[in-house]
Amino acid sequence: MKWKSIFFVALFLSSCTTGAKLEKVRHPKLLLTFDDFPGQLEGNPNIQRDINEKIIEILKQHDAKAMVFANTGRIMNDITKGKATLRLWLRNGHKVGNHTYTHPVLSNVSPFEYKLDIINGEPILKDVLYEFDQKLTYFRYPYLDYGKGEVKDDIASFLELRGYEVIGITVDSMDWRYNSKMYKGDLKARRNYIEYAKAQLDKTFGNNKKDIMLFHVNSINTMCLDEILTYAKSIGYSFSTSPGEGSKSHLQSTKKVGLS
Numbered sequence: 043m044k045w046k047s048i049f050f051v052a053l054f055l056s057s058c059t060t061g062a063k064l065e066k067v068r069h070p071k072l073l074l075t076f077d078d079f080p081g082q083l084e085g086n087p088n089i090q091r092d093i094n095e096k097i098i099e100i101l102k103q104h105d106a107k108a109m110v111f112a113n114t115g116r117i118m119n120d121i122t123k124g125k126a127t128l129r130l131w132l133r134n135g136h137k138v139g140n141h142t143y144t145h146p147v148l149s150n151v152s153p154f155e156y157k158l159d160i161i162n163g164e165p166i167l168k169d170v171l172y173e174f175d176q177k178l179t180y181f182r183y184p185y186l187d188y189g190k191g192e193v194k195d196d197i198a199s200f201l202e203l204r205g206y207e208v209i210g211i212t213v214d215s216m217d218w219r220y221n222s223k224m225y226k227g228d229l230k231a232r233r234n235y236i237e238y239a240k241a242q243l244d245k246t247f248g249n250n251k252k253d254i255m256l257f258h259v260n261s262i263n264t265m266c267l268d269e270i271l272t273y274a275k276s277i278g279y280s281f282s283t284s285p286g287e288g289s290k291s292h293l294q295s296t297k298k299v300g301l302s
Contacts, residue, residue, distance in 0.1 A: 066248030071282035073254045079112040082260040087120040096264040106281035111141035111182045114166045139180030148187040181206040213255040215239045221262040
């Protein structure tokens, strides 16, 4: 009888633990982030402006605020137009972060070179942010490559000393892959992208109080972002307006096949 009692107590405790693990967050937030400003593949400043305007308009229609991470080396094609496009994001209430100057892979360069690339990415951003009484606070690692061992610790300490908060991700839309396929003539790229993004949202929904979704400033999002955001809201997400709780969650990746 004693052993039966112990068995049932153990079974009860096990079921309680399992139930706690399965409990989902009912009303999670979704922070939308866009890398590779002013444009992922599009180098023409006028085309970049058009893409950014369309993405910002879609965000406005969904009453969503986002973060955009800039590679300021890409702005050098036309600094005046690049700054003007950056102001569009800030004027519409979005946040701007540093994504380095040339988008290097941390694993492929020295810590000194990487730090220099971070610093080189700052002046243009600081100039524009100053106009809006804001400071440069946010950083995202290119390719989500955080480094390893001493290099990882070295860069993390460097970023902290410069006052950065590193923003990771919990949901990867993989839009860069489908954007590339679309440019190569894949007629199914847009629909496949939308379905993939929806599946990733389904997989992640309810696991965290706040999720952070990775997009890029590119053409495919001018065509597909509206449907993806509509779906996110339909399954129960509401859009976050700031990093806040959960912002340091991320998917680390040292693979060179992806983009960020």
